[in-house]
Structures are given as C-alpha cells and as structure tokens.
Amino acid sequence: MPKSKKDKPIVAFNKVSKIYDKYRQEVVALEDIDFSVAKGEFVSIVGRSGTGKSTIIKLMIAEEKPTEGQVGVLGWDLNKIKDRQVPEFRRQLGVVFQDYKLLTRKTVYENVAYAMVVSGQSVVKIRKTVPQVLDLVGLKDKGRRFPKELSGGEQQRTAIARALVHKPNLLVADEMTGELDALYAWEIMEILLKINQMGTTVIIATHDRDIVNKINKRVITLEEGRIIRDQKQGDYLL
Ligand SMILES: Nc1ncnc2c1ncn2[C@@H]1O[C@H](COP(=O)(O)OP(=O)(O)OP(=O)(O)O)[C@@H](O)[C@H]1O
Numbered sequence: 435m436p437k438s439k440k441d442k443p444i445v446a447f448n449k450v451s452k453i454y455d456k457y458r459q460e461v462v463a464l465e466d467i468d469f470s471v472a473k474g475e476f477v478s479i480v481g482r483s484g485t486g487k488s489t490i491i492k493l494m495i496a497e498e499k500p501t502e503g504q505v506g507v508l509g510w511d512l513n514k515i516k517d518r519q520v521p522e523f524r525r526q527l528g529v530v531f532q533d534y535k536l537l538t539r540k541t542v543y544e545n546v547a548y549a550m551v552v553s554g555q556s557v558v559k560i561r562k563t564v565p566q567v568l569d570l571v572g573l574k575d576k577g578r579r580f581p582k583e584l585s586g587g588e589q590q591r592t593a594i595a596r597a598l599v600h601k602p603n604l605l606v607a608d609e610m611t612g613e614l615d616a617l618y619a620w621e622i623m624e625i626l627l628k629i630n631q632m633g634t635t636v637i638i639a640t641h642d643r644d645i646v647n648k649i650n651k652r653v654i655t656l657e658e659g660r661i662i663r664d665q666k667q668g669d670y671l672l
C-alpha cells in the first residue's frame with residue numbers, strides 16, 4: 435500500500451544491487467546495499483567519484499530500478515511502483531540536483547510557483563506558499579529577479595525553494611554544493627539543517643568533506659559500490 439505507516443523507516447534499502455548494462459558492458463554500480471533512514475534524520479552519502487552516490491539517489495527517487503533487492507521510500511515499494519504512479523510519488527518528496535535547471539525566462543517567484551501550477555494547485559494556495567518558502571531560503575526580497583541576476587548560491591536556494599513547495603517529508607539532494615565556493619556552500623547547508631530541524635528528513639550525496647565534518651550528522655561512506663562505513667555522527671574520512 436502506498437501510504438506510509440508512522441513507525442516505518444522513511445527510506446529502506448534491502449540487499450540492493452544495481453548493474454547498469456550499457457553497450458553490452460555491465461557496470462556494477464552498487465552491491466549489497468543495506469541501510470534505512472528514520473523520520474527526521476539528516477544523512478550524508480559520501481565517497482569518491484563513481485562509487486555509486488548518484489545511483490543511490492536515483493533508486494530513491496524511482497529514476498532507476500534495482501537489479502536486485504528492495505527499495506522502499508515513504509511507504510512506497512519502488513520495485514513495484516508503476517510508471518503512472520511515479521508523479522504522485524515524486525510530489526511527496528523534494529529533489530534538488532546540481533544542475534538545478536531553473537526556467538530562465540521566469541522570475542524566482544514564477545520558478546517556484548510553476549512547480550505548484552503544473553500540479554494543479556489553487557491560486558490562493560500558491561500565493562500563500564511561495565512567499566513562505568522564499569522566506570525560508572532567504573530569498574524573500576528577490577522574487578522578481580531572473581535566474582541570470584542571481585548568484586550561484588541564490589540560484590541553488592531557488593531550486594531548494596521549488597523542492598519545498600509540496601511540503602515534502604523527505605528532501606533528497608545530489609551534489610548541490612559541488613560548484614559553489616565554500617561560503618555559499620555553507621549557506622546552503624545551513625538552510626538544509628533548518629529544514630531538517632523543522633521535521634523534514636534530509637538525504638544528501640556530496641563530495642564536500644569540510645561541510646560533512648562540520649555538521650556532525652550521520653555519514654554513509656561508499657567505496658566501489660559498497661557501504662564501507664555508516665556512522666551516526668560521522669566524519670568524512672576518505
Ligand atoms: N546510466 C549509466 N549507465 C552505465 N553506467 C553508469 C550509469 N550511471 C552511472 N554509471 C556507472 O555506475 C558507477 C556509479 O556511478 P554514480 O554516478 O552513481 O557515481 P557517483 O558516486 O555519483 O560519482 P560522482 O561523484 O562522480 O557523481 C560508475 O562507474 C558510473 O560510470
């Protein structure tokens with residue numbers, strides 16, 4: 435059943451493997467991945483390039499299917515989810531990618547509102563929610579700007595605001611601070627921590643060792659597609 439029960443983990447990977455098959459060459463991206471994330475946790479998934487971080491994120495948002503094992507997210511069995519159910523599932527989580535793809539001809543306000551328009555939300559609800567989420571990410575006064583008039587950090591925050599409009603229980607982010615300088619990256623992380631404090635479970639995949647060490651939250655470390663460490667309040671040791 436798609437609805438989640440309160441005592442269930444928000445995310446559960448059970449003996450998950452992922453083998454990509456490209457040009458008849460098999461790539462083992464993940465092997466025997468076992469972990470779960472409880473409601474309210476903040477988890478960083480770290481590891482060198484090519485260790486499978488993005489693949490975990492893609493499995494989590496139903497962009498890829500596992501080759502073996504089970505993936506459950508927000509009460510959905512992602513092994514069995516049907517294509518037509520994916521949009522409904524995705525509306526229950528917030529996703530932020532590094533290439534945040536803002537619409538260049540729309541303002542910050544319109545970029546955020548658009549996510550609600552396409553899912554058929556009422557004008558009243560949109561007018562109420564958009565200023566709230568812009569305020570949350572510190573962009574209250576920049577709603578009229580176009581993406582090209584924003585710094586990299588501000589564009590990233592717009593993408594976070596957009597991911598928050600459906601008030602998700604889970605926010606998933608892949609390498610969002612990758613191209614930002616240290617100061618901007620920390621600003622973004624503070625926003626994610628704030629969102630987490632408000633009750634949203636947050637899972638990020640990142641290279642950014644300094645930030646991961648600074649926030650002192652759970653760290654899952656990957657090496658060659660396997661989890662080699664899962665620490666409650668971890669350091670990025672690689
Ligand atoms: N669509 C795909 N087809 C074939 N192989 C893929 C595909 N996507 C990823 N891979 C391979 O799977 C492995 C894991 O890739 P993944 O993108 O998950 O790593 P990552 O840890 O996110 O790396 P990075 O830090 O560079 O983003 C790599 O060997 C990669 O080349």
Ligand SMILES: [Mg+2]
Pocket residue numbers: 487488489608609
């Ligand atoms: Mg990646």
